[in-house]
Amino acid sequence: MTALRAAMRPAIQGVGRSGFSVGLGLQPAAVWSKAATSSVLDVTGMLYSDAAGTVPVTAVEQFVGQAPDASGRGNHWTQSTGPARPAYSARVNVLTDTEGLLASYAVFGSVALAGSSIDGADNALQLGSAADAFAYKSASFVVGTQVSFSATVQMGDLSEPAVGSNSGTGDLCLVLTGDLIGPSPSLQNGNSYRVRATRSASVSANFGVIQYAAQTGKLFKITKYQAEIGSASRYQKVITPSNYDTSGFSKYLRLDQADDVLNTPAFFDPSKPFVWCFATQKAAASIDLISTGATTASHALLTFALDKIRVVFVNSAGVATLADSVASYATGMYIVTMIYTGAQLIGRINGVQVISVAVTGTAASVLRSLSTSRPSFASSSKIYGIHVLADVSLLPHEIQVLERDLANKAQVTL
16 A cells, blocks of 8 residues: 555544544635646635636625636636636525515415515515415426525414315415415414425426415415525525625526636646535536546546536546445535545545545646536536645545535535
């Protein structure tokens, strides 16, 4: 066993989800400085709308032409083609006008604007009669993506709402991607309740509430609609696609799954040890961190695909080493890491090793781009940050520092 592999073995075997007892005082910049060269994309730092880095991004939903290299090596992430630039965003809630007037909802039956709102919302809707009624909003998700819907409900008698799963039970039903669902329990906030449900998206994409004639017919108010990828999270008020609450929400770059890509200069040779790490939200598309050389037969690839992490290493002779994780990963937030020690490829998800494979031969290529690998998908992909360190051997706690930095930015618990 080489000294390098011996040094890496604790990183491979001894790091768990709570393995941050060592090196908490170490800052990411100190880890970057150990590498011969590096490139770090920090979404929380300065961003520019042009590739030359002269026009700052000043608001969410503006497009990014340059994300400067936060490691100070000048290996910036750029895109000179306007339509291929990702957007700077903090949006979680895909619905719009979430506390809007009646006209912003699709409604049927006895649905009215409430005389007074609830839980600090601008507006609320009121339902309650002996006839069928509904109020919903629409949003598009790729079929199979895990999505959540949540809303704030206040019953006229201030009781806990009984959310039924069919037309004959409870006070009301939630509509999640067009299907009825009855979440339980409700989460109380004073005299109002936050009701939440999660499921895989179906063909229909309606989110809202329905009250059937066979239910109790009780009067209730509802507001603060939220539909999002993954589990239900803190409510985000959205007025328009570019006017929404950003306070306390993680910032990210949104790639459109069509042609968006950020490129770095050709700045290192992955035939030497390296560490790649990025934070992403897993949805129904893959994200690639890929090196591209003079030919497609010389590269390294880290991809977070629909159900697994994959690491690929192709040497200069075109001989590939490929490994997939066995576990399947649900929609959610993840920190994905690839380590090449000179002899092994190691893949990690949220601080836990899921791949270790011996490598044959050496590669001869350079890191070039971050891109999406499934352009046929309509949903977007999110990147919260990237660390790329080249020609470096890191200790276990130094790898943890990089992962923890990205976890903090993406609000991921390791």
